[in-house]
Amino acid sequence: MSLQTFCGKRLATISPERSIAEACWLMKEKNVGCLIAEHQGKLCGIITDRDIALKVTGEEKDPLTTMVQEIMTSDPVRISVDKDLPDLVSLMHSRHVRRVPIVNETELTLGIVTLDDLIALFGYEMSEIGTAISEEFPQRKA
Amino acid sequence: MSLQSYCQKPVIRVAPNTNITEACQLMEQNNVGCLIAEREGRLCGIVTDRDIALRVAGAKRDPDKTLVKDIMTPDPIRISVDKDLRQLTAMMHAYHVRRVPIVNGFDTTLGIVTLDDLIAQLGDEMSEIGKAISEEFPQGNA
Numbered sequence: 001m002s003l004q005t006f007c008g009k010r011l012a013t014i015s016p017e018r019s020i021a022e023a024c025w026l027m028k029e030k031n032v033g034c035l036i037a038e039h040q041g042k043l044c045g046i047i048t049d050r051d052i053a054l055k056v057t058g059e060e061k062d063p064l065t066t067m068v069q070e071i072m073t074s075d076p077v078r079i080s081v082d083k084d085l086p087d088l089v090s091l092m093h094s095r096h097v098r099r100v101p102i103v104n105e106t107e108l109t110l111g112i113v114t115l116d117d118l119i120a121l122f123g124y125e126m127s128e129i130g131t132a133i134s135e136e137f138p139q140r141k142a
Numbered sequence: 143m144s145l146q147s148y149c150q151k152p153v154i155r156v157a158p159n160t161n162i163t164e165a166c167q168l169m170e171q172n173n174v175g176c177l178i179a180e181r182e183g184r185l186c187g188i189v190t191d192r193d194i195a196l197r198v199a200g201a202k203r204d205p206d207k208t209l210v211k212d213i214m215t216p217d218p219i220r221i222s223v224d225k226d227l228r229q230l231t232a233m234m235h236a237y238h239v240r241r242v243p244i245v246n247g248f249d250t251t252l253g254i255v256t257l258d259d260l261i262a263q264l265g266d267e268m269s270e271i272g273k274a275i276s277e278e279f280p281q282g283n284a
Contacts, residue, residue, distance in 0.1 A: 021199070021200065021202060024195055024196055024199050024200025025200060027200070028196050033192060049195035049196065050192070050195070052195035052199050053166060053192070053194035053195045053199070054166055054169065054170050056195075057162060057163070057195070057198050058163065058167060058170060058194075058205075060205060063199040063200070064202065119261055
C-alpha cells in the first residue's frame with residue numbers, strides 16, 4: 001500500500017513565525033492535535049497540543065508573543081511518499097513517534113499519518129478477514 | 143475479564159482548585175496527558191493536555207489564575223471496575239472517548255484505561271495467535 005492513501009486529509013499547516021494563540025485557534029478550528037510548520041513550502045517543524053500545554057502554559061509564556069518556532073520540534077521525523085507501510089511502521093517504532101509527516105522530494109508536506117490511522121486501517125482489515133473466515137466456514141457461526 | 147487489571151498504573155490526581163500551572167507540572171513530571179480531579183475522594187472531572195492548550199493558552203487565560211475546575215470536563219464518563227472489557231469498548235465507542243476512569247462503588251478512581259492500553263494488549267494477543275498459527279503450519283513460513 002502506497003502512503004499516498006494517507007495524503008490530503010486533515011493536514012493543517014502554519015508558518016513558524018505565527019503566534020501560539022493563532023496555533024491554538026487553528027487546532028480548534030480544524031479539530032487536530034498537531035500542526036505542520038512550513039517555511040517556504042518545506043517542512044520545518046511540528047507542534048502538538050501537548051507541546052503548547054507543557055512548554056507555553058506550563059512555563060508561563062505568553063501565547064500572544066510566543067512564536068510557533070520557539071516551541072515546535074524542529075526537523076521532525078518524516079517519510080517520503082515513495083516509501084511503503086512497513087517502512088512507516090518501522091520508522092514509528094524506532095523513533096517512538098506516533099505522527100509522521102509525509103513529504104515529496106522537495107520536502108513539501110503532502111499529508112500526515114498517525115498511529116490512529118494505522119490502527120483504524122488494521123481494525124477494518126481484521127474485520128474483513130473475520131467476515132471472510134466466517135463465510136468460509138458458516139457452521140462456526142452457530 | 144474484570145477491569146481490575148487496568149488499575150495497576152498510578153492515577154495522577156489533582157484537586158479541582160489547583161491552578162493550571164501546577165496541573166501542567168504534574169503532567170510533565172508524571173509524563174501523563176490527563177489528570178483525574180477528585181473532590182472528597184470522588185471522581186468529579188478530567189483534564190487533558192489538549193484542554194489546557196485550547197481552553198487556557200488558546201483562550202488567553204492566565205494559567206496561574208485559572209483553576210482545574212474552570213476547564214475540566216466535569217462528571218466524565220466512567221466505568222465500574224465490575225464491568226468487563228466488552229462493556230468498556232462499547233462505552234468508548236458510544237461516547238467517543240479514548241480515556242475512561244475506572245471507579246469503585248464509592249466513585250473513587252482506581253485506574254484509568256486508554257485506547258492505547260487496549261490496542262497494546264490486542265497487539266500482544268494477535269502476535270501470540272500469529273505465532274501459534276505459524277507453529278501449527280510450519281510450512282506456511284516458507
